[in-house]
Amino acid sequence: MSVSAPTPSDPLTMKLGKLALATGCAALAAGVAAPALAQEAPVNLLGAGSFEFESVSLRLPELSPFPLVVGGWGSRADDSGAATGTDTAWNGLRALAITGRADSPVHVIQDAPFGTAGFVFRAAVKRRRGQQSISLHGEWDRMDPDARSLVRLDFRGGSVRVTTSDGSWSIPARLDDRAWHEFEVRSDPRTGQVAVGIDGVLQGLFPGAPVDVPRTVILGGHRGQNRSAFLYDDLAMLRLPEIELLQLEEDLVTRGASASIQRRLRTAHHALLSGSTSMMAAELRALMRLLDPSPTTLARGRVGSLIELVDPR
Numbered sequence: 111m112s113v114s115a116p117t118p119s120d121p122l123t124m125k126l127g128k129l130a131l132a133t134g135c136a137a138l139a140a141g142v143a144a145p146a147l148a149q150e151a152p153v154n155l156l157g158a159g160s161f162e163f164e165s166v167s168l169r170l171p172e173l174s175p176f177p178l179v180v181g182g183w184g185s186r187a188d189d190s191g192a193a194t195g196t197d198t199a200w201n202g203l204r205a206l207a208i209t210g211r212a213d214s215p216v217h218v219i220q221d222a223p224f225g226t227a228g229f230v231f232r233a234a235v236k237r238r239r240g241q242q243s244i245s246l247h248g249e250w251d252r253m254d255p256d257a258r259s260l261v262r263l264d265f266r267g268g269s270v271r272v273t274t275s276d277g278s279w280s281i282p283a284r285l286d287d288r289a290w291h292e293f294e295v296r297s298d299p300r301t302g303q304v305a306v307g308i309d310g311v312l313q314g315l316f317p318g319a320p321v322d323v324p325r326t327v328i329l330g331g332h333r334g335q336n337r338s339a340f341l342y343d344d345l346a347m348l349r350l351p352e353i354e355l356l357q358l359e360e361d362l363v364t365r366g367a368s369a370s371i372q373r374r375l376r377t378a379h380h381a382l383l384s385g386s387t388s389m390m391a392a393e394l395r396a397l398m399r400l401l402d403p404s405p406t407t408l409a410r411g412r413v414g415s416l417i418e419l420v421d422p423r
Contacts, residue, residue, distance in 0.1 A: 228350030240338025274318025
């Protein structure tokens, strides 16, 4: 399979700001002109992804039908101490070390709420030996740890294998204990493609973007990946619609968007975070009427694409 080259209009990463979401929502509720959305960071749906204050808080049996508590990591392993905090980190002071020693592989697992189309998953990974994986699952059968995932990355010494529902592909990438690597998986149901980036460089666009969205993240070993050691840090699961909305707002404000346009953007953002994509789409359609009516206006095309993402018809 040939993979598509990156385009300037589809960057794999965006700069995250520091303003708290609560500030903007409170300003909206008070009827006050709110600060720019672009100063906000997209909400990370994974808890303790930086491992600064918590690594693995829950030990689980090898097979269990019970769900996890959203927002915390649990582990399954026969080895004591197989998933531990470490002072070797990508950012900050701690990362998560997953070491498989026995015949049974080690899993570190977290459930994440989602409820939106399209996602971006990010992680920093450092290989010490062997191979491990990151698997993103939908409605996962917890009695089968090796159940088929929506998207899976297998990390090896000289390559990364990308697997979706449409197939499996190998990306040349040297991974060793001398360097951390940043990975990003961007799934877009509008194109049906999964974009995979390594260290800020797009490696390819692969078919098989999931219709469902990941609700469980599994790190570590699978069958045949038992004797291994990897480090993980700064994991994030983000909503693709929220990222695109923040990027759109940043551009519009830079171009001098009116207060009414900014209010529509903020209401659309609040609707998305509240789980109402239909309300978000309605606000975006109202926003469209406030923009330059020229059909060639770039902003109108981006708003239309965002509506397609959250409310396909």
